[in-house]
Amino acid sequence: MGTWIDEARREAVEAVARPGDWLTAAERLDVWREARRADHDPIDRARRAAITPAAVTDRHPASGHLAADAVDVVHRVATDPGRLTRAWADERIAALGVETYTELVGVTAIVRCLDTFAVAAGEEPVEPPPPVDGEPARHRPDDVGDVGAWVPQSVDKTLANVSRTLSLVPETNRAWRGLVNAHYSRGDEFLDLNWDRSLTRVQVEAVAARTTAELDCFY
């Protein structure tokens, strides 16, 4: 299993350092830096402690490559995802564009997955590589629409909602789904509740359930 995980993680690191859907490589790497910085940021800690996130009105400044609204998305998704609201997202989407908003969410999720694995497994944190030159793909898929989420998603109803969260940004989605497949679902093996892994299905789902509870996730 270790080799499989290592390969997927290496591919995801390389993907973050490449131009994405609407963000440059430098912007995507700034997402990584900001997601890490958020862990110890006094504004984020104060917001997390407040009875409601709106009680803290201080704002993060722009970073080297990201506008202030983009920094806010990264920090909020990184540190307080369970208390995000549609009104907050609508404001950020109005400022950034829905594609950029979605990519910021996706890259934050990818780097959180990478960093959390290192913490959990007792490995050294990944050193982000230098940015790769080039332009973002800037491709909006044709098969996306309103399926009830805050952002347009694939209208393919054979996919569960959690599987099409990032379908608006295919480059980011590819990297994200590769990572989840290696860490958790592993293709058709996911359908087998009695799978043959070093942990049973019940054990894995218990770890998953405890994790979502720790992170205040309803879904």
Next chain:
Amino acid sequence: MVLLRESSRVLGQEIDVDAVVDGGRTALGGDYGFPAAAELLAFASAANRVANPAMAAGGDDGSATSDPTAILAEARRQLVAVVGPEGLLEAAATVAAFNGLVRVADGTGIELDDAMIVASAEVRADLGLDAMTGSANTRRLDVLPTAGGAPSESTEGRVRSLFADAG
């Protein structure tokens, strides 16, 4: 939580889901209903708290007397003792995957799938999950029938409908 309940039913195990999601019950020796449960859950909580210090702090000043990193190291050691190094990697990978999944789900404001609304009715009621902020994203929680998570289809069909192609 739904897949935990589904898989435990298929395997004929009685799982205390309430205890599984209660981060305060991490002391070793608890009876959760499956092997190495206490070690796995203690590890999951410890890993999440080190990986998410802003969330774990909950607004404290960071001066807590216990060292989260030391707690995680001990939890890791105890987990390896019962599930081996490969089991540790599997658990770490699961914690990591769900640290991402939570963020794409909450960040894009997805609704619960219809099948999930029905299948999760029992566990949502048991644990009071509909009071969470994220429940507002699912506009039909009170509309769809609550069959208590026991629709009449095959296990594969149920899993596919709940989390099809979760990657």
